[in-house]
Amino acid sequence: MSRMFNFIRRTWNPVVGCLHNCSYCWARRQAKRLKRRCELCYRFVPHLHLERLKPFKPRKKTIIFVVDMGDLFCWAIPDEWIEAVLEVTRKSNNNAIFFFLTKNPRRYHDFIDLFPRNAILGVTIESNTCYNISNAPCPYERYIAMRNLD
Secondary structure, three states, X not given: OOOOOOOOOEEEOOEEEOOOOOOOOHHHHHHHHOOOOOHHHHHOOOEEXXXXXXXXXXXXXXXXXXXXXXXXXXXOOOHHHHHHHHHHHHHOOOOEEEEEEEOOHHHHHHHHHHOOOOEEEEEOOOOOOOOOOOOOOXXXXXXXXXHOOO
């Protein structure tokens, strides 16, 4: 199995979808293949799966990619959904290490006090140039937002 991050052992998608509309988005293509799941997943419209909001209690250290089928910090995701996801991460045991990746790290700042200590915050930066291939912030803006995280 080919993976971008070989250290990820599990994915968790309480939120699916994104409106960055990146031209190279693998998750949007994958969602089309999984059309039997739900109509909103198929259309890749951001939506919350309440039934997936359950704490993790792994027996050994496990890195969990949070929302690999979308962008939890996309401008279109309501604050309440992010807060609900982060609440679950705080209720999970310390063996669950949560990996977050976004193209809008400026929103990390709005929730920084809600992340658990066992969280890894990342950003996707495709280039050092803004090519306008998506609705996401330009790579330089992403870099500045990450640099300014405490």
